[in-house]
Amino acid sequence: MNSRQIRAGAVAMTGVLLLGACGGGGPGGSGGDFTDGKLVLAILNDQSGIYKDASGPNSVKAVKMAVADYQKKYGDRAVVDDIEVTSTDHQNKPDIANTKAKELYERGGADVILDVPTSSAALAVANQAKSHKKLFLDVSAATTALTGAQCNKYTFQWAYNTYMLANGTGTTVTQNGDKNWHIIYPDYQFGQDMTKSFTEAIKGAGGTVQGTIPTPFPNDNFATFLTKAGSTNPDVIGTMQAGGDLINVVKQFNESGLKDKGINLAVGLMLITDIHSLGVEQFAGTMFTDAWYWNMDAESRAWADRFRDETGARPTFEHAGNYSAALQYLEAVQEAGTDDADAVVGKLEGKKINDMFLRNGEVRAKDHLVVHDAYLARVKKPSEVKEPWDYEEIVTTIPASKAFPPAEASTCSR
Template identity: 35%
Template sequence: MTTTRRFTLGALAASIMLAGHTAHAEITDNEIRIGYLADMSGPYRDPIGPMGQDAIQMAIDDVGGSVAGANVVVFSADDRNSPDVGSSIVREWIDERNVDMVTGLVASSVTLAAVRLLEEENRLGLVNGAVSSGVTNESCSPNHIHWVYDTWAMSNGTAKAITQEGHHNWYLLSADYSFGHALEGDVERVVLENGGSVVGKARHPFPSSDFSSFLLQAQASGADVIALNNAGSDTINAITTAGEFGITQAGQVLAGMVLFSTDVRSIGLDAAQGLQFTKAWYYDLNDETRAWAERFRERTGSMPTMVHAGLYSSTLHYLQAVDAIGTDEAQAVRQQMAATPINDIFATGGYIREDGRMVHDMYLVEVKTPEESQNEDDLFRVVRTIPAEEAFRPLSESQCRLVANGA
């Protein structure tokens, strides 16, 4: 099915569905209420954290602060990477503040708990930080959309490229919770599909500050590649420790499966140079991304990560959908969002599938050497663009209950 055909059918479905909402199309409480739930103080603070709210506010500002005659209000909270804490916050937002949409949703364990609650209460969730591909696979729902990346896409880009370069034997070091488990499984699948093998595995506590024993085991395994199936400060600590042990200098490849620009800055180009990994977005892709990134830096003092860009993009698309149909009812808004292609600073020709996956191009990048870098923000070069249809799990392999041919 062509992209044009897909959008035409989506628009038709939305128009039919919306006909039933016309009589009560309205904005509840005469406000659009958004909850931003994220790790504000832990391992994901720098790449997402408090600055994610700035990205959301930029989207609100870009629609003039109101849509369909209603002001937009944002609540924010630190989930402390705890499913119980996150669920309690979302419950309070729904019961006491009548929040329409929850975004951020960073740790996969928190996200999976939150989206179940959002479905029960028919509110909308825009998942930007969580990486587990299960969010739109076995844990899909009609009440949430996964925007930035997932473990299927991140492993498909990085593990496939490294294995095809001739590095066949892998050791998998993974964070011991749902995200790390999902990434471990996806990396192993890609390695095996491309003729490689997994010679060892280990799981570390989340979060962790001491990677010495884990990396000594990985080094002793003789693997060609050590895959770091973690993110945030865990990845930074692991790469730093690997540098101290001379792992890459001895010939083993270190593969960071989820890396942010903030991580590379923290590690430094000397230690990070040559690392290849997959990104959903990078601020130096084109003139439009650079202009938006400069706006973000003027506001925050820092360049944005791919999740910050995703938060802006998904919030903007949500607000435009509400404005187009004049209601904040979750199913009506989701249908409108799915019927409308995403063309903004984050994606060109992006679209939302029936499983809730927002599909867009991804990028395999390599960290530049200190000599190649022109300035402090010149961190990566794009090795290849991974087309949208290749980047994410095909629907033919989906276990999502919303997909007609899902398992």
């Protein structure tokens, strides 16, 4: 084979490849507006570890529900027919999240990565989104850095952040009279962020933080940490532990007798799956901030019923958040008529949204934080529970403008 033949062959091959790339465009679309002719929504989260129940495989089902709803709504008018939903396990490790995100964007054809719990893992994915110029809608990670110091054009934070949790719980509990706090927190990024946010919120509301205690993570013995925190006679002990560690704290707090001394427990981050696993009697009366509750109104409940039929469980706010993020992404793609990341970002920025999950929601253009109403919740007493998963009473709705930090305070600069 001489060089001319090789060159001719190469040209022919390239032509075939180009045809292949363009030919797959959906019938609703104007061929070529979608890379590979399809849209790939990649969920990257914890499929096997401590956050599996809070988000995990059921978030994949929630995203599939969003795809089904999109297809039902637009039918033949949909700009893309072929929508693929994939799921990948990052095991809550930033290094794995980093590699997987790179793979998904480069070889998995991912147009958007969704979910990504664990702050350090989410920051790694945000970095990949930035360098690949592809979208990342984070739902389950709480660090404010995602839309603050480490923000970028392609990253959005959809459901909550540590500010929302701290502001809701820290401010309200302090204003309700529990002015002196002692905080215990797991000694890693999330715990440190939470402690910082809580301290600011408590001071802002006129309270004081008498002390903070870092604890190992994970850990199953908190007895002495709690005794130590209780020895300064605070009004309330704030725990920033999450998941299994939170359950250890609550069990050992209840057992310690600190409650009899008039010391309350405030929880930084709690999901309905935590209450479900430990039982309402252990948590009864505990105040915490929630981004959404499945039984807060008819619209949420209707969706939660569908979710239950799919999964057998009631959704956490993370499940609902993933549904909302996927649905609004698809809406933006529909509007833009393409999966081109810059075009989709343009449609999302500044958009005002009201859906099953977001109330008075707005995708803030400045830092890509999605602000919306948040809720201060109280865990019901066993006698108040009327049906399975009926665990929360919404005490106050915190309006979107107060629930999240103001745009002016954002340190994001792109």
